[in-house]
Structures are given as structure tokens and as C-alpha cells.
Amino acid sequence: MDSEFQFMVVDAKDSPHDVEQARALLAASQLDVDPHIGTWVFCRSGDRTVACAGLDHNVIKCVAVAQEFRGSSLSLRLGSEVVAVAAQQGYFHLFLYSMPHNRELFRGWGFYPIVEVPGLVVLMEDSPNAIRSYCDTLRREKRSGSRIGCAVLNANPFTLGHRYLVESAAATCDWMHVFVVREEASEFSYADRFALVRAGVAHIRNTSIHEGSDYIISRATFPGYFLKETAMINHSWAAIDLLIFREYIAPALGITHRYVGTEPLDPVTSQYNREMKCWLEKAPSKSKPVAVVEVPRASANGTGISASAVRQLLRYGDFAGISKLVPKTTLAFLENQHPAVATLAGAGAGKQ
């Protein structure tokens, strides 16, 4: 060995003891152990953990170096290790969460700031031009008009509620842009969700459908959205996603209004809607505000239509119930995907 330091890469599940050791180190940097980290890189000096970095898929977080080793080459070795581990796991486009005062340190790792919530957190990525080149791609889809709308749908799966939202938004806008969340963290695959959105809004003349990306409700920009735990709802994390929308995506497409359904049931989405008004309209930013329009949720039989209700009915194979909540295109897909259940349910429903 050429140095006093030993680096080790461990799976979070296999090494609770090592993770506990890192807790004190993180606490000294005002950080806590993030439970979603799958892989840790620890640096040991003797039996002491002197530096650590966590990897949650393509996102680096919980980076800490013991006080006396800061400013040494240790941080760069740690950076090299964690980037190499990510590459081995197949992640090449990396994001990193840091406190704003450590921005310069991570510049040395080859990371560049995207957006910052002042005093709280900065999101960085490992390329100086990736988000700009993404915006250049978007800009080709720009449409003219004084009122340009946008909605971001997970559509898990696409319902009459989604259709109502897009229809009513498109009716008030010169053009409507719809993004489909790309993260594979839902019951239905991205490819299926995208196809159902496309089929479900095909009849609306002034609407474009866009692929989701790492920059729009993704694990990197908004981890809490996919965790769906009330405790994880974190002010600054929703802020990151919304600031990226306001400062990069909205200007690229000339978006003036963001549309969202009212959300009485799901606390994470409901909180997200409230924060949307704060970060898109009110918060100080170098970019123009984007107006937030809440569209009352469409309802069937007196209750709001939701994708979660559809998933629930699907579990019971209740296609008669589902048919009241989804357009024909989604219904056909669901029946096709669960032919056995559809036949059974059809027979059962007929007897009642």
C-alpha cells in the first residue's frame, strides 16, 4: 500500500455497522445517513472512518471528510472511487447533492452546479453542458404563442382525469406541452405509460408529448416523489425540481403556465402542488415566474378520478369499474395486459 488510507466499497444492506460508523462523520458536516443509499465508499485510516460518500443509483450524496483531512488529496481520491463505482454499476450521468458552501470542492470532482436553494442545497451534475444541450433539444419543439402551457404526468396509468387536465389546459393555451415522467419507479413501465399518454391525448390538436428526463421529476431532481413517505417530504428537494423547471425547461419551450390537478388524496403530490406556487411564482430567481394553474380534479360517481384508484380496481380485476375511470385506449391496454383477469371479471360483472 502506498498510503495510510484504505478505500472500501460496501453494499449498505450488508454493512450496517460500517454505516453506523459513518454517522458521526456525517453529523460533523451537518449531514445524516440517507437511507436510500445503496452503495457506500468508505475511507479508513487504521480503524477509523475518515471519509465517506454514498451512491443512490445515479445520485451521489452524504459526502463527508474528517476535518483534519480536508483540503488534502483525500477528497479527490474519494471522488475518483465513487465515480468509478457508479460507472461499474452502469451510471455515467451523475448528479450530486451538496451544501452550497462545498460547491468548489465538488467542482474539483468534475461536477457543475445546476440549481441552488440558497443556504440549503445545490444540485450538481458531472458535465458542464449536459443540461444546456438538453434544453437545445427541447428548444426545437418550441411553439409560438402568448400562453404556452405545460403539465408533467406520471400517468400510472393514464386516466380520464389526466385527459381532462390536458384538454382543459389546451383549451386555454396557444400550445400545450406534456411531459411523461421517465423514472421507472411505478407499476407501469415508462414505455407503456408514454404510449398511453400519447394515445389518450392524440385527439387534442395543440399538444406535444415529450419524453421525460433526468431533469424533470426524476430520482435526481426529486427523490421524495418516488418514495411517497410523508416524512420524506422535504421543502428543499421539491424546490430543486421546480427551480430546474423554471430556470431551464420553461425558458427553452417558452412555457408561461404550468397546469396541475388538485390533489386531495396523495400527500406528496399535494405538497408538491403547494410548493409549485412558491418556487415557480414567488421565489426569487434569475428566470421569469411561471404561473401555476390548478385544475379541479375530474370525477366519476362523485369521487375524484385517480390512477391509484385504477390500480386498486385492477388488483380485483374490476374492469367494469376501471372503464368508468380511463379512456378506451387505456382500458384496451389493461385488458390486453391481463386477459385472464379481464375475462373472469367480465363474466363476474355480467352476473351481478
Place this chain on the structure above:
Amino acid sequence: MKITKEAIAGTLESSDLLVKVAPGNSDVLDIVIQSEVIKQFGKQIRRVVAETLQKLDVSQGSVVIEDKGALDYAIKARVQAAVLRGAASEELDWGRLS
């Protein structure tokens, strides 16, 4: 040689460099170089990178470099390694690389 997948080579340590290559979404070659010694040696570093890519016949994709003051032959070796990994190349004419 065509970059068909993402790959990295090198480290962030002093006197080394980290090279990341990826297939681009257009047919241009996009090279970004960040270096601690860009003011003194930026021109020279850019020349070594461009020449190395040219010898490998790389004309499209994205190449992002974070340099920590590496010498020319380290730059050349790391760029070659990243491209070869990104091209998943089985055959290589080493003579062309010298």
C-alpha cells in the same frame, strides 16, 4: 472508431485526468476540457486530445475531461482508454495510436 456507449477512464488525482465519453445525440464531436492548468497549458492539452481522437478516427460523440495537471502521454493514454471502452472495440491497430 465510433463511441457507442458511455465509458470513463482515469482518476481525479493530481497529475492524472478523468475522461468521460458518450455517444452524442447529433453527429458532432463535442469536447469539453476543464483543467487546473488551463491558463498555462490549455492550448497544448486541447491539441493532444484532438490529435488522439483524430488518430482513433472519432468524429462524433461527447468527450468531457477533468484534468488535474496530467502530462501529455497520460492525457493520450486516458483518452485512448476511454474511447476504446466506449467503442467496445475488439480489434485495435496499436500502430495507429503511437
